[in-house]
Amino acid sequence: MENLNPGAKNQIRELVMRERTMALSEREWKHRLRGYGYAIMDTDEGQMITSLVQGAALCSLPAHALA
Template sequence: MAHADIGGTMIEGGLLDLLQAERSKALSAREWKFRLAGFGYGIKDVQGAQVVTKLPQGTELGVLPATLN
């Protein structure tokens, strides 16, 4: 299993906009993760940081900004 480089890849602007929009619609973090899965994205915890992944491959796209946790 690959581990994220927490030093950090930045998430693309379009994806970040989607993450923020879906977070504002969701009532809980659990619902937000469920909504993101519908778009083909996931969030996993790596070394104390949350990393956005592409489902189902689990390809790491970047570290989630702390403002969205």
């Protein structure tokens, strides 16, 4: 996982969750995230927010994100 400070991880999570509340579907949400350079990837540890540019996992996705 990318070595980010906790503040940066929280900002990324906040952006991802804000976009989730504005999107009408999971598909639209993932499309919106691509515009910011992020993606959601399923891993053994759960869902991770990843960087499209670096291809690296940045932080975990909150469990309630898809609820």
